[in-house]
Amino acid sequence: MNDEIRGKVDELLKEKGLTRSDLARAAGKTPQAITRALNGGKDGGGQLPGIWAAIFDALDVKLTIERKDG
Numbered sequence: 001m002n003d004e005i006r007g008k009v010d011e012l013l014k015e016k017g018l019t020r021s022d023l024a025r026a027a028g029k030t031p032q033a034i035t036r037a038l039n040g041g042k043d044g045g046g047q048l049p050g051i052w053a054a055i056f057d058a059l060d061v062k063l064t065i066e067r068k069d070g
Helices: 003-016 020-027 031-039 050-059
Strands: none
Touching: 003 020, 003 031, 020 031
16 A cells, blocks of 8 residues: 555544544444554555556556445
């Protein structure tokens, strides 16, 4: 994941009045896993799998985030 997407997730949490722990419960993950994903640490948390990064780079595109309809 890139910083833009991690930042957008944090913005959405604030808009909805949710904590990372709330997100963890809703996603069925541990709070630690959510924190690692959103912090983008070197332990691999929040990193885009290498194959997808290569595909996106080859196509000169980036991953983005947007709200679902409805």
